[in-house]
Amino acid sequence: xxxxxQYLSHPCESRFRQxxxxxxxxxxxxVYGRLAAGHIECMAILKIARxxxxxxxxxxxxxxxxxxxxxxxxxxxxxxxxxxxxxxxLAAPQVHVPLRLVLFRVPPGRESSPEETGENGCDPAPxxxxxxxxxxxxxxxxxxxxxxVENMEACLSLxxxxxxxxRHDRIRYRWTDTEGRSHECEARGFHxxxxxxxxxxxxGILYPMRMTDLSTLAFTSELGRSQPVED
Ligand code: NI
Numbered sequence: 700x701x702x703x704x705q706y707l708s709h710p711c712e713s714r715f716r717q718x719x720x721x722x723x724x725x726x727x728x729x730v731y732g733r734l735a736a737g738h739i740e741c742m743a744i745l746k747i748a749r750x751x752x753x754x755x756x757x758x759x760x761x762x763x764x765x766x767x768x769x770x771x772x773x774x775x776x777x778x779x780x781x782x783x784x785x786x787x788x789l790a791a792p793q794v795h796v797p798l799r800l801v802l803f804r805v806p807p808g809r810e811s812s813p814e815e816t817g818e819n820g821c822d823p824a825p826x827x828x829x830x831x832x833x834x835x836x837x838x839x840x841x842x843x844x845x846x847x848v849e850n851m852e853a854c855l856s857l858x859x860x861x862x863x864x865x866r867h868d869r870i871r872y873r874w875t876d877t878e879g880r881s882h883e884c885e886a887r888g889f890h891x892x893x894x895x896x897x898x899x900x901x902x903g904i905l906y907p908m909r910m911t912d913l914s915t916l917a918f919t920s921e922l923g924r925s926q927p928v929e930d
Contacts, residue, residue: 743776744783745794747855750905752795755856759790759797759901765836765875770800774834774877777802781832786855788832788893790900793856801897802832809889820885835874838898843869843885852896852906853919861922863915864906866892 748754762770773796781789781802788803846868853861869887872894876882886894896906907916 742779745776745780747780747784747789747793748795750857750907752856754792754795754797755900755905756903757792757797758903759792759799762798762800762836762875765877766879770836771877773798773800774802778832784855788897789855790897792900792903799837799901801835801838801894801900803835803893803897804832805890805893834877835872835894835897836876838872838874838894838901840895840898841871841873842867843871848892850892851915852892854896854906856900856905857907859918859920861917861919862907862910863912864896864909865911866895866909870895872898 764770773791777789777791777794777800780794781804787806788801790802791798791800844867847865848868849863849865851861852864868891869885870891871883871885873881873883899906899909907913910916
């Protein structure tokens, strides 16, 4: 909590680098659906905590006021950080803020079809452009069924690594938006996986803790190599 207070009260003028105003306005509109007065002047790329930092292994705290200016600034900085890192998702503890807030985006081509997500589906793609991730505040996940699927995952807090992780194929999740409104939707496939991965961060869980076969943990730079030739 101390970390969160320190971060949220930090004056941005002293350490945030400037961004072209037009780009920041576009991003602010994309994330909030409106301009966030007082927020577009300065945004930042935040340092990402790596595995081993205590902030990644502790449960995060609920966001008390999702509509506060401090949360709006945090989200803006997390969007900048996610885009800069070219990631699919980012949780507040990864930027040293122990609060229950995550961002994610589903790249075009990895969204589920309407038939897959059902009538309550809410896949953000293709509307989710590169710089407009979905923001989930105080999210809660409920698995749908027992079917698990395995796929490779990576994490900005474990740079250069990837591993096979089992996740629920279908989930229902609920969250609060930046105006304090509650939402609920169903997801499967990549959408369900990235939400589960990011929400795990809020409970101090990193993907290697979900792995059942550590032999699949690998440096991404080594993936795709052919098997060594026996001699
Ligand atoms: Ni991660």
